[in-house]
Amino acid sequence: MxxxxxxxxxxxxxxxxxxxxxxxxxxxxxxxxxxxxxxxxxxxxxxxxxTPKDLNTFWEGLFDGRLLPGWAVRRMTGDTTDVGGRDVYPRGSRYGYGVASIPLSCGGAYWGHGGDLPGNSVAGGHATTGRGNVTVYTTTWAAEGDRLRHLQAAVDAALCAKR
Structure with missing residues (x-):
C-alpha cells in the first residue's frame, strides 16, 4: 500500500x-x-x-505532532470502537485507527499498539495525562493470559508512579 x-x-x-x-x-x-x-x-x-528508547521517541513524536498533523492524531484517537474485555484488551479499552487506548489506574489512558512475532512480544504507547511513554518487550513467549496482565500491570505501574 x-x-x-x-x-x-x-x-x-x-x-x-x-x-x-x-x-x-x-x-x-x-x-x-x-x-x-x-x-x-x-x-x-x-x-x-x-530499542525501547527509540520506540518511546516514536510514540512521543506521533502524539506531539512531529509525524502527523494534529487533525490526523485526533482522528486516530477520537473515532474509536469499544474493544474492552476482548482479545488482549482490558475493560475500558478502545481501538481507533492503528492505536488502542488502555485505561490507567491513576486516570486517563495510554494510547499504543503491540504485536507478536514468533518468540517476541512488544507493546508501547503514550499516556494522555502527560505521564510519558512506555515500551515493554518480552522474548520466548507471546503476551497472553496472566503474562499479558502482568505486562499491562507493569505499564500501569510505570506510568502511574508518583512523581
Missing amino acids: INKASGQEYRTYIERTVLRPLDLRNTYWPATGEQTPRGYEFGSSGGLVS
Missing part, C-alpha cells in the same frame, strides 16, 4: 518520513544474515529492529 500511494519502496518511505525526522538512530532494517535467526523476516510487518 505504501509503494502504491507514495511511489516509493516502503523501506525508503519509512526511513524518509519516520526514522530520519525523529532521529531514530538505533532503529534499522536488519541485514539479510541477521533476519532468520532472530525472527525479523516479516518485511514491513515487524521488520524493523529498534
Whole structure:
C-alpha cells in the first residue's frame, strides 16, 4: 500500500518520513544474515529492529505532532470502537485507527499498539495525562493470559508512579 500511494519502496518511505525526522538512530532494517535467526523476516510487518528508547521517541513524536498533523492524531484517537474485555484488551479499552487506548489506574489512558512475532512480544504507547511513554518487550513467549496482565500491570505501574 505504501509503494502504491507514495511511489516509493516502503523501506525508503519509512526511513524518509519516520526514522530520519525523529532521529531514530538505533532503529534499522536488519541485514539479510541477521533476519532468520532472530525472527525479523516479516518485511514491513515487524521488520524493523529498534530499542525501547527509540520506540518511546516514536510514540512521543506521533502524539506531539512531529509525524502527523494534529487533525490526523485526533482522528486516530477520537473515532474509536469499544474493544474492552476482548482479545488482549482490558475493560475500558478502545481501538481507533492503528492505536488502542488502555485505561490507567491513576486516570486517563495510554494510547499504543503491540504485536507478536514468533518468540517476541512488544507493546508501547503514550499516556494522555502527560505521564510519558512506555515500551515493554518480552522474548520466548507471546503476551497472553496472566503474562499479558502482568505486562499491562507493569505499564500501569510505570506510568502511574508518583512523581
